[in-house]
Amino acid sequence: MTIILTFAVNSILNFLLGLLVAKFLGPAEFGRYAIAAAIATVVNTVCLDWLRLSATRFYSERTRREEPAVRATLEATFGIMALAVCLGAGLVILSGVDTGFSPGLIAATAAMCIAIGIFDFHTALARARFLERGYAHLVIVKNVALFILMVGSAMLFENAAVVAFGFAAGSLIAIVVGRIALADPGLTLGAARPALARTFLAYGLPLVGANAIFQLMTILNRGAVASHYGFAEAGYFSLAADLGIRIFAVAGSAVDILLFQLAVRTDETHGREAASQQVSRNLVVILAFLAPLAAGYFVLLPPFQAVFVPSDFRGPFATYSFVLIPALLSFSLLQFALNPVFQIRKRTTPVIVAAAFGLAVNLGLMTILPATFGPVGFALAQMGGMLAALALTFMLALPLMAGRPPLKDLLVILGATALMAAAVWLLRAFDSALLALILGPVLGGAIYAALVLGLDVAGLRGAVLQRLKGQRS
Numbered sequence: 331m332t333i334i335l336t337f338a339v340n341s342i343l344n345f346l347l348g349l350l351v352a353k354f355l356g357p358a359e360f361g362r363y364a365i366a367a368a369i370a371t372v373v374n375t376v377c378l379d380w381l382r383l384s385a386t387r388f389y390s391e392r393t394r395r396e397e398p399a400v401r402a403t404l405e406a407t408f409g410i411m412a413l414a415v416c417l418g419a420g421l422v423i424l425s426g427v428d429t430g431f432s433p434g435l436i437a438a439t440a441a442m443c444i445a446i447g448i449f450d451f452h453t454a455l456a457r458a459r460f461l462e463r464g465y466a467h468l469v470i471v472k473n474v475a476l477f478i479l480m481v482g483s484a485m486l487f488e489n490a491a492v493v494a495f496g497f498a499a500g501s502l503i504a505i506v507v508g509r510i511a512l513a514d515p516g517l518t519l520g521a522a523r524p525a526l527a528r529t530f531l532a533y534g535l536p537l538v539g540a541n542a543i544f545q546l547m548t549i550l551n552r553g554a555v556a557s558h559y560g561f562a563e564a565g566y567f568s569l570a571a572d573l574g575i576r577i578f579a580v581a582g583s584a585v586d587i588l589l590f591q592l593a594v595r596t597d598e599t600h601g602r603e604a605a606s607q608q609v610s611r612n613l614v615v616i617l618a619f620l621a622p623l624a625a626g627y628f629v630l631l632p633p634f635q636a637v638f639v640p641s642d643f644r645g646p647f648a649t650y651s652f653v654l655i656p657a658l659l660s661f662s663l664l665q666f667a668l669n670p671v672f673q674i675r676k677r678t679t680p681v682i683v684a685a686a687f688g689l690a691v692n693l694g695l696m697t698i699l700p701a702t703f704g705p706v707g708f709a710l711a712q713m714g715g716m717l718a719a720l721a722l723t724f725m726l727a728l729p730l731m732a733g734r735p736p737l738k739d740l741l742v743i744l745g746a747t748a749l750m751a752a753a754v755w756l757l758r759a760f761d762s763a764l765l766a767l768i769l770g771p772v773l774g775g776a777i778y779a780a781l782v783l784g785l786d787v788a789g790l791r792g793a794v795l796q797r798l799k800g801q802r803s
Contacts, residue, residue, distance in 0.1 A: 340469045345576045347476055351493060352569050353640040354484035361561035363490035364568030366435055370442035370494075372545040373418075377411045377662065378447030379541060379768025385454040386590065387673060392598060394459065394514055402512050402521035403530070406453060409519075438494035445501035452505055454510050459590055464511035471507045475500030478649055531571075536678040540685035544661060547692050547715055551708040554696060559705045567709065569643050570650035571658075577627060578662045581619040586666035589615065593674050602675065606732035608714060609670045614735050614788040616667040619744050622778045624659040625751040628652070633763035653709040658688045660716040664723055671727040680726040688719025739787045747779035748778050750774040 352360045381404055393400045419440035421713070423433045431439070449472060456465040479496035483489070548571065556564035589612040597605035631648055639647045664684075672678045692715025699707030726736070756775040760766040783791045 345573055349638055350481045351484050356489055357562040357565035357642055359490050363470045363493055366494055368441045370439045371477045372467045372542055373391055373443045374446045375545055377415055380538045381408050382450045383534040383537050384453045384530035386458055391459050399521045399523045399526055401517055403523050403526040404521055406519045406522035407527050413441055415440055434491040441498035442494050445498040448505055449501045449503035452512060457587055468504050468508040471505035472501055477502045520525055536682040539682040543685040543689050549690050551712050555705050555708050557631050563705050566643055566646035567650050570647050571654055574654050575660045578658045580681055581623045582666040583664040585616055585619050590670050605674050609674050610731050610733045611788055613667040614739050618782055618787055620662050621743050621747045622750055624655055625747045626774055629751050629754050630654055632758050633766040636763035637767055650709050653713055657713040657716040660720040664720055668723045668727050669711055671730050672783040675730055684719045684723040687722050688715040691715045691718040730787055742787050746778050750778040753777050781800045
């Protein structure tokens with residue numbers, strides 16, 4: 331439970347951090363920073379993220395004791411890939427190619443990439459071993475460092491490159507401080523095995539490729555907005571997309587961060603079929619968290635914008651966010667509900683097929699929609715691409731599911747979400763936006779929880795009662 335709460339707090343703090351950085355950088359400079367951050371995320375996804383994914387699937391307390399080569403191979407390979415990222419950035423700078431970025435921003439983008447990768451890798455190690463205290467330690471130190479370095483540099487310098495270096499420095503400080511808790515006794519890089527690295531690559535490459543395609547979709551849309559309408563418009567688009575995905579990550583990742591590791595543990599103790607059944611149950615639980623989040627975000631978007639969004643971004647933020655909600659929901663369901671179906675069976679190739687299909691749909695819509703809808707057309711294209719990818723992924727996942735999601739549970743989730751949204755709708759007109767944001771989750775959450783727990787969707791009522799009983803005893 332500590333891991334879930336820590337991740338939720340981390341996501342909320344990242345959300346606030348993004349708002350503060352946007353406020354002090356301004357739309358144009360934040361647009362540059364957002365594009366650099368998106369590029370760093372894509373490069374991290376391609377070069378480093380397969381090691382994080384492999385850590386969550388192959389590393390555990392058992393392998394730590396019995397198979398030290400797993401951790402050694404992960405560590406050695408990460409070092410090699412991080413060096414490759416640095417060399418690549420250096421070659422781009424020395425080549426003199428006009429990228430639209432200064433050499434400083436190129437270097438800062440590489441630093442962000444490595445910082446994202448090394449932090450995510452170490453938190454994955456902590457989660458794989460259920461080290462709640464070590465995970466919380468990493469997150470707390472990182473957030474304190476980022477608020478000081480990123481917000482401070484945004485206020486003082488108003489420069490995207492300096493803020494990006496602040497992000498990298500803050501993340502690395504957390505790793506230096508928290509690495510002791512994650513140490514494996516007797517770990518030596520000499521124990522690394524090339525064959526294991528190839529196994530990790532075969533498992534993670536399709537997942538990495540799919541994530542890279544989705545990130546490429548984001549970069550193409552943001553870049554097209556910047557090219558046709560300027561960096562300020564790209565800043566509006568970027569803030570709506572970035573804050574939206576962080577909000578959805580609070581629900582999706584916070585639940586998946588525990589559920590997938592439970593499925594891995596089930597695989598080790600009870601076999602593949604039991605683990606696959608666990609993943610099918612997880613799918614319903616994750617949908618039960620994400621569906622009301624999407625509806626609530628849509629209903630409370632006006633007061634949310636009034637309270638949290640910097641004045642320079644208001645108006646366009648709500649427009650872009652409204653269009654992007656289906657895309658954000660689709661991406662979250664892909665990542666946290668459907669991809670684990672393939673991951674637990676170590677058959678990950680279908681995920682890249684679905685992602686490529688989504689990108690093709692996005693590219694096709696990019697040539698049509700902006701002519702009619704202006705810059706919002708690129709957000710509509712992203713929405714169409716993500717919905718297409720979600721539909722194909724679901725079709726490919728169905729044959730691999732040990733048990734189909736119960737129709738009763740799905741209908742209860744949809745019905746409870748609709749009733750919750752209808753009950754909260756009137757709060758959009760409240761004079762006090764802050765009061766609307768306070769009452770909305772309380773009222774809507776009570777209605778939704780009463781229906782979902784009352785009808786025992788995915789066995790959640792029993793799980794909650796068992797948890798409460800454990801706290802009392």
